[in-house]
Amino acid sequence: MSRADSTPTPILVVDDDGDIRAALEMLLQYEGFEVWTARDGREAVARYAREAGGGRRAAVVLSDLKMPGMDGMELLATLRAEPDPPPVIMISGHGDVSTAVEAMQNGAANFLEKPLDDNRVLVTIRKAIREQHLEEENTGLRRQLTDRWTIVGESTATSRLMRQIEQVALSEAAVLITGENGTGKEVVARNLHLLGPRAAGNFVTVNCAAIPHELIESELFGHEKGSFTGAHERRVGHFEAADRGTLFLDEIGDMPLDAQAKVLRALENHEITRVGDSRTIPVDIRVIAATNADLAEAVETKAFRRDLFYRLNVVPLHVPPLAERVEDIGPLARHFLDQIAERTGFSQRDLSGEALARLEGLDYPGNVRQLRNLLEGASVFADGPEVGLDDLEQILAAGPGAASPAAARSAAGADPFGAATFEEFKDASEAAFFRLKLDENEGNIKRTAERLGMQRSHLYKKLDRYDLRG
Numbered sequence: 001m002s003r004a005d006s007t008p009t010p011i012l013v014v015d016d017d018g019d020i021r022a023a024l025e026m027l028l029q030y031e032g033f034e035v036w037t038a039r040d041g042r043e044a045v046a047r048y049a050r051e052a053g054g055g056r057r058a059a060v061v062l063s064d065l066k067m068p069g070m071d072g073m074e075l076l077a078t079l080r081a082e083p084d085p086p087p088v089i090m091i092s093g094h095g096d097v098s099t100a101v102e103a104m105q106n107g108a109a110n111f112l113e114k115p116l117d118d119n120r121v122l123v124t125i126r127k128a129i130r131e132q133h134l135e136e137e138n139t140g141l142r143r144q145l146t147d148r149w150t151i152v153g154e155s156t157a158t159s160r161l162m163r164q165i166e167q168v169a170l171s172e173a174a175v176l177i178t179g180e181n182g183t184g185k186e187v188v189a190r191n192l193h194l195l196g197p198r199a200a201g202n203f204v205t206v207n208c209a210a211i212p213h214e215l216i217e218s219e220l221f222g223h224e225k226g227s228f229t230g231a232h233e234r235r236v237g238h239f240e241a242a243d244r245g246t247l248f249l250d251e252i253g254d255m256p257l258d259a260q261a262k263v264l265r266a267l268e269n270h271e272i273t274r275v276g277d278s279r280t281i282p283v284d285i286r287v288i289a290a291t292n293a294d295l296a297e298a299v300e301t302k303a304f305r306r307d308l309f310y311r312l313n314v315v316p317l318h319v320p321p322l323a324e325r326v327e328d329i330g331p332l333a334r335h336f337l338d339q340i341a342e343r344t345g346f347s348q349r350d351l352s353g354e355a356l357a358r359l360e361g362l363d364y365p366g367n368v369r370q371l372r373n374l375l376e377g378a379s380v381f382a383d384g385p386e387v388g389l390d391d392l393e394q395i396l397a398a399g400p401g402a403a404s405p406a407a408a409r410s411a412a413g414a415d416p417f418g419a420a421t422f423e424e425f426k427d428a429s430e431a432a433f434f435r436l437k438l439d440e441n442e443g444n445i446k447r448t449a450e451r452l453g454m455q456r457s458h459l460y461k462k463l464d465r466y467d468l469r470g
């Protein structure tokens with residue numbers, strides 16, 4: 001608990017027995033808490049509400065079970081109906097332990113038995129406060145995460161997709177997400193996780209295209225120390241890391257056939273075996289896969305196992321190309337401009353009507369990602385409150401999409417200071433930076449990512465972008 005502000009933490013003590021009230025008050029005040037007291041449930045509710053109205057909330061409510069008038073159970077029910085209920089610790093007398101247990105089932109944080117032991121009282125209160133903080137932190141973090149992955153769009157196709165996601169998130173069914181590059185497959189996968197019962201668990205992404213074939217088994221299932229040359233330490237694989245959470249198998253179409261067999265076995269048996277070990281370890285995961293390839297066709301050409309395809313494709317979700325949902329372009333563009341403003345600290349920019357019309361008329365082989373890159377580029381040129389047609393034209397003139405992969409690739413060998421536009425400069429210097437770092441680490445991508453403090457998947461994207469992968 002933070003002691004940064006000097007206002008003491010308030011605790012509401014509710015008991016009809018004046019001696020107990022006085023004893024608790026003395027103990028808690030001595031420990032630096034502020035103590036509010038009440039003689040029964042009704043008084044407690046009134047006090048709680050009055051203080052909350054003044055902006056102060058009881059950190060914990062310590063309440064007797066048996067009281068005349070409104071008893072502890074009723075008080076608990078009333079407080080639980082509040083928007084952010086405080087933790088309630090029940091005090092039970094002789095013979096009403098079973099009622100205390102019932103109170104726990106109704107949401108009490110804990111219970112204490114009479115006669116009260118000072119030490120237990122303090123330990124129980126501190127534990128309740130700590131848990132409450134953790135819970136608040138978790139909801140806060142979850143909210144932030146959810147914002148980060150908000151699905152933006154107003155087209156019929158996107159609304160329909162959102163409805164499907166909400167339904168499918170609640171089930172444990174395997175989902176196969178298909179769609180072109182940059183359509184938002186990862187965003188969909190994140191939403192399935194965050195809106196489902198496993199939201200508090202891990203979301204683990206495996207980029208199947210990025211793992212070298214000989215390492216895929218160890219990456220997925222982990223390995224024991226010394227199980228192969230280079231296995232200096234024991235390593236937990238992605239399946240284990242996703243236990244009780246979601247495993248996202250991205251670019252599943254690129255998974256080698258022998259790995260496919262092992263993945264299928266792990267999914268069917270709900271257990272894995274680490275490389276170099278004989279024990280099986282149970283794993284409880286939900287699997288979501290994504291691909292921009294036609295997996296059904298890959299099954300026909302025997303590049304993808306039919307049994308694994310069926311196992312993954314229980315619920316197919318298709319993310320349509322951006323060109324098929326032009327109505328999304330406006331909302332997406334404004335969303336990206338907001339994000340850019342937030343990141344750069346510049347004030348928010350609007351999009352002029354002309355610029356929007358131009359955006360709506362473009363082709364998007366790179367889909368939403370291409371739109372985002374375009375706006376990144378255009379906002380570099382914009383100096384007013386609006387991103388206008390001129391700013392957009394400048395970035396469009398810099399090439400068939402200056403931020404397109406092709407332009408980026410040509411930037412890979414270029415001298416940054418020979419660049420004509422800021423975009424070209426950024427690309428050329430980024431490419432040079434990654435080439436240097438990769439060389440410093442003898443081409444070892446994992447180590448490079450670690451030293452740069454980057455997600456490996458992110459580094460892979462950069463390397464792909466500049467065609468720097470050997």
Ligand SMILES: Nc1ncnc2c1ncn2[C@@H]1O[C@H](COP(=O)(O)OP(=O)(O)OP(=O)(O)O)[C@@H](O)[C@H]1O
Binds near residue numbers: 180182183185
């Ligand atoms: N509906 C959406 N709302 C908000 N942002 C989106 C949406 N769709 C995509 N994006 C953004 O566009 C970018 C590309 O999305 P994402 O990475 O999910 O695509 P993808 O289909 O996984 O692409 P790839 O096939 O290249 O891996 C990301 O920055 C993502 O946040």
Ligand SMILES: [Mg+2]
Binds near residue numbers: 185250
């Ligand atoms: Mg992706």
